[in-house]
Amino acid sequence: MIEIYQHQKSYIHLLNTRVKTLFTLVFILCVSLSPTGTWPAYLLFLTVILAGIILSRLSFKLLLIRSLISLPFVLAAFPILFTAPEPHWQLSINEKIKILISQPGFERFISIAIKSWMSLLAAILLSSSTHFEELLSALRKLGLPKPIVSILSLMWRYLSLMIDEGRSLARARDSRSAGKSNVRTIGWRAGVTGKMVGNLLLRSLERSERVYAAMAARGYTGDPLYRTSKSFTKGDYWILTCGVMLCLLILAFAILSQ
Amino acid sequence: MLPGKLFMHIPDGFLSIPVSIVLWVVSIVVIGIALRKTSKQLGEKEIPLMGILAAAIFAGQMLNFSVTGGTSGHLLGAALVTILLGPWAAILVMTSVVSIQALVFQDGGLISLGSNLFNMAIVGVFVSYAILTVVNKIIKSEKTALFSSSVIASWFSIFIVSLGCAVELVLSGTSPANIAIPAMASIHALIGVGEALITLGAISFVYTARKDLLKIGSASKSTNKGILIGGSVITIILAILSPMASSHPDGLEWVAEKQGFLSVAQDSIYNLIPDYVMPGLTNEAVATIIAGIIGAAVVFVLIIGVAQTRKKTSS
Missing domain, CATH: 1.10.287 (Helix Hairpins)
Incomplete structure (x- = not known):
């Protein structure tokens, strides 16, 4: 029921799990750190994650549906549309009722929604291209x-x-x-x-x-049980370095273009 | 198919990086202590017990009951596990549940996992343990103490965790304090009733079937002073300070006020949504406290109601 996509074979599926895990964390961190309203940088981040999805040959539609899971949480950021400062847009419903939407508030709200959605896509890509046991053994190698x-x-x-x-x-x-x-x-x-x-x-x-x-x-004496993971090759190291550099470059671009 | 969703699993992008990092560090330290204490208490039995119980709590969170009009009652389980296993093991079980939800089901983010662990695995268990201990000290009759403490602890665990969640969102600049805190508090004052009822049902089932498993009152009274104090402090700080914080303007509004924009901003709020949760109450602190009191009253009425039906069935 849960593991339906992890059996497919694609470049992303076969990639070393430690590379995938670290890259996903760096990606989400960089997305979270990029300032509000840096739309070109968001577009670049989105390109990176879309490239990953295309390489993984997963159904984009299914990923999209799964990525709607945190949609209700956007409500938490909804009030800043109205409480953030000037300047305001005015929407008139009729003579008496007017809604003032703060422009900086709107910018922040959309930024939070987009950043959250991209982070979610990255996490979904990781979990649907990796066996959970592999993910665990990678996390063990990373110090869990x-x-x-x-x-x-x-x-x-x-x-x-x-x-x-x-x-x-x-x-x-x-x-x-x-x-x-x-x-x-x-x-x-x-x-x-x-x-x-x-x-x-x-x-x-x-x-x-x-x-x-x-x-x-069967002889269990308290020693932990988990799978051991693939070794980290030179190629993996280079892929990871390039991926992390890419994320950092986009982040630097975001901060400079602010 | 997916576990019951509480409005508590914060996704990535909603918390600022400083908030996430501080809570990650706190969570790692506390979970580390929990690991050491549990492996000392349980030895090599630790891993099968924690793992399987975490799977059961995960499945238990999927069981829900319809309340009315499409809404349903869910379980978080922090109080329930604390009653069954004591605080340190409960932290590990809840940690596993929350981690799997984030890693596999994307219920909650990865960078924000630290704060989700802090809220649900640590604050939830600390608050439950503090209240369980205090109520068990006050009420002498063992059975009454067990049932009433589990109801009160489970309601408070949800309520306080939601306040913590709201404060984190406010500190990150994602939500304004005067809306996020009262809104989260009033929603979870109701959700907490569902938690309390399910926990009561589960505990009364275990009480009937395997009374020997319920040893929270007797076990380790003095050894967990740290959690008792920590839980009490968290409860008191969040229950008293967050209504006060919510009546102050947040950072953004403070800037607006400084620059003379507040009147404009307020006009805009009053046009769409009132700036307070309860119609007719202008003070958010009062509104939040009243939401809390209403929740507590509902729980109290429920306890009496349950006690009455028990009397009827026994007589």
């Missing part, structure tokens, strides 16, 4: 502590199992209430949901005991 990597890797292995259990609980609830979500009071509905969550937690606690017993039986 062993226990965290092991916990995340084990969580990943049991995630789809737990989601399935959650789904079957939800299906059981829906079939017992004839598919109607509005039966009885809110308190009752919430209580049932809470008991489902409690059920899930108990099952997971018991399962973790069994998993631990099985791991111990």
Whole structure:
């Protein structure tokens, strides 16, 4: 369900995961650091990420749909449209109601939305061209502590199992209430949901005991478990350097053109 | 398919770099301490328990109940895990959940992951633990203490985390304080009720099925003083200072005021949206405090209601 695109083969998919991860972080950092309203620089950043998407041969439409996930959060920046200072644009709805939109506020709002969207595209590109286990082993090589990597890797292995259990609980609830979500009071509905969550937690606690017993039986003594990643070649080093330089150049351009 | 969305996972681009970096550093330090404490307590059992429980919390966040008109109640789970595992392990479980949400599902950004971890994994757990401890000290009856403390802790964990989230957005210059703080506070005062109800349901289920697992009242009373103090301080600072902060003009408006533009700006606000959350209240601090009081009252009424139905079913 979750890993549908990661099996494809393309230049981006085959690229060393550490290169991809570091580049994505540098890209997002540079996008975040570029000042408000530097539109030409934004266009350059967008070109970089679009080039990545085209090279990855992922469906642009699907990435676009996935990138809408943080759209509701734009609401958080919405008020600055009206609270930022002069000069204002005036929109008249009728004689009495006039809306004043601050021009600097508008600039900031659009900048935040674009920067956030480009960062999101980069993160989606990384996660949909990389196996999660590979990503974890790359993060381990980059210094993420062993226990965290092991916990995340084990969580990943049991995630789809737990989601399935959650789904079957939800299906059981829906079939017992004839598919109607509005039966009885809110308190009752919430209580049932809470008991489902409690059920899930108990099952997971018991399962973790069994998993631990099985791991111990196979000789587990607390050493972390994760995959090892590909080695870092000279070619990877050059690709990463070029990518990072490109981002920094665009950032410098953004700051100078401000 | 995707986990239940709370309005708390801040995407990239919304926080300024200084805010992100400071919160990344704080998160790394606290998670590091949590790792050491947990591996000391649990030994080699740590990894399977944390990993599988994190997967269960992730799945639990997808279960929701319809409230009304398309809205639904969700779970964050910080309070629930704190009750089950104690604070340090809860920090690790929530860290895993929030990290996977950011790394795989893009629910929350990568540069802003530090502040999302700080909010949901650290503040959420600290606040829950502080309130659980305090309520368990006040109420003597074990069962009443367990249920009421889990309701209050889960409501407050959501409310305080949302205030923290709003303050970070204000500090980054993304939202004006006098709108972001009251808006986030009032929305999450309601969402917190959903959290409290689900947590209550889950805890009462575990209480009936495996009472032995609930040892929050007895376990490690003195060892976690740091979290108790930290959680209390965070709760008090955010609950008292953010309404005060929200009644002051933010940086931008301050500039506008200095230059005599405030009257123009205010006219524009009043034309589209009123500058306060509750109609009829001109003071945002009052409005936020009232939102808080209403939320607390709702929780209180719920506790009484639940207690009543329990009495009825037992008699």
